[in-house]
Amino acid sequence: xxxTAAQSVIAWIALGGAVGSVARYALAxxxxxxxxxxxPYGTFAVxxxxxxxxxxxxxxxxxxxxxSPAMRAFLLIGVLGGFTTFSSYTFESFQLIRDAxxxxxxxxxxxxxxxxxxxxWVGYLVNRWI
Amino acid sequence: MHMxxxxxxxxxxxxEADRWNGRPLYEAIVEAARRQGLAGATVWxxxxxxxxxxxxxxxxxxxxxxxxxxxxEIVDAxxxxxxxxxxLDQMVSEGLVTLERAxxxxxxxxxxxxxx
Numbered sequence: 001x002x003x004t005a006a007q008s009v010i011a012w013i014a015l016g017g018a019v020g021s022v023a024r025y026a027l028a029x030x031x032x033x034x035x036x037x038x039x040p041y042g043t044f045a046v047x048x049x050x051x052x053x054x055x056x057x058x059x060x061x062x063x064x065x066x067x068s069p070a071m072r073a074f075l076l077i078g079v080l081g082g083f084t085t086f087s088s089y090t091f092e093s094f095q096l097i098r099d100a101x102x103x104x105x106x107x108x109x110x111x112x113x114x115x116x117x118x119x120x121w122v123g124y125l126v127n128r129w130i
Numbered sequence: 131m132h133m134x135x136x137x138x139x140x141x142x143x144x145x146e147a148d149r150w151n152g153r154p155l156y157e158a159i160v161e162a163a164r165r166q167g168l169a170g171a172t173v174w175x176x177x178x179x180x181x182x183x184x185x186x187x188x189x190x191x192x193x194x195x196x197x198x199x200x201x202x203e204i205v206d207a208x209x210x211x212x213x214x215x216x217x218l219d220q221m222v223s224e225g226l227v228t229l230e231r232a233x234x235x236x237x238x239x240x241x242x243x244x245x246x
Contacts, residue, residue, distance in 0.1 A: 028192075028193040032191060032193045032194055037188050037191060037194055038190070040190075040192070042192075043191075043192065043193070088192045088193075091192055092190070092192060095189070
C-alpha cells in the first residue's frame with residue numbers, strides 16, 4: 001500500500017475511533033441511566049449492538065462488496081473498535097467477582113460472548129433480507 | 131498541638147470531579163484547612179452514593195464511576211471549626227456540609243525535634 005494510502009487509512013481509523021468512543025460513552029450512559037446500577041447493562045448493550053452492527057457491515061462487505069476498503073477500516077476498525085469494549089467488560093466482570101456476585105459475573109461474562117455471537121450472526125444474516 | 135475534649139466534627143461531602151480554581155475541590159479544602167491552622171483533615175473516597183440530583187454513582191460500573199463521592203472530615207475545637215465555615219461557603223457550590231459534636235479521646239503527635 002502506498003504511504004499516502006496507508007496514512008489515509010490511519011486517519012480514517014482515528015476518526016472512526018473518535019466517533020465510536022463518543023457513541024459508546026453516550027449509549028452506555030443512556031442505557032445505564034434507565035437500568036439497574038448493579039449490573040453493567042450499559043457495556044452489555046454497547047457490545048451486543050456493536051456485534052450486530054459488525055455482523056451487518058461484515059456481511060455487506062463479504063456478500064456484496066458494497067463498502068470500500070477505506071470505509072471498511074473506518075467502520076470496523078475505527079468506529080466499532082472505539083464503540084465496543086473488551087476492557088470495560090473485563091473490568092466490570094472483575095468487579096462483580098470481587099464482590100462475590102458470581103451469578104451476575106457469570107451472566108455478564110458468558111452472556112456478552114454468547115449474545116454477541118448470536119447478534120453478530122443475526123447481523124450477518126440480515127443482509128440476505130435487505 | 132492541644133485539642134479540647136469537646137470538639138466538633140465537620141463533614142463535607144462533595145464529588146471527586148468537583149473543582150475549585152482548576153484543582154480538585156477536596157484537595158483545595160484540605161489545603162485551606164491546613165492554612166487556617168485546623169488540627170487535621172482526612173479525605174475518604176466513597177465507592178457508591180447519590181446526591182441532590184438522585185443520580186447514582188458506583189465504582190462497580192465504569193460508566194457510573196465518574197464523580198464518586200468524596201468525604202472530608204475535620205475535627206477541632208468548635209470555634210476553629212466554625213471559623214472555617216465561611217471559607218467552605220465560598221468553595222462548595224454543590225455538596226453537603228454537616229457539623230456534629232465530637233468527643234475527642236486522643237489527639238497525639240510526636241514532639242518536634244529541638245531547634246526545629
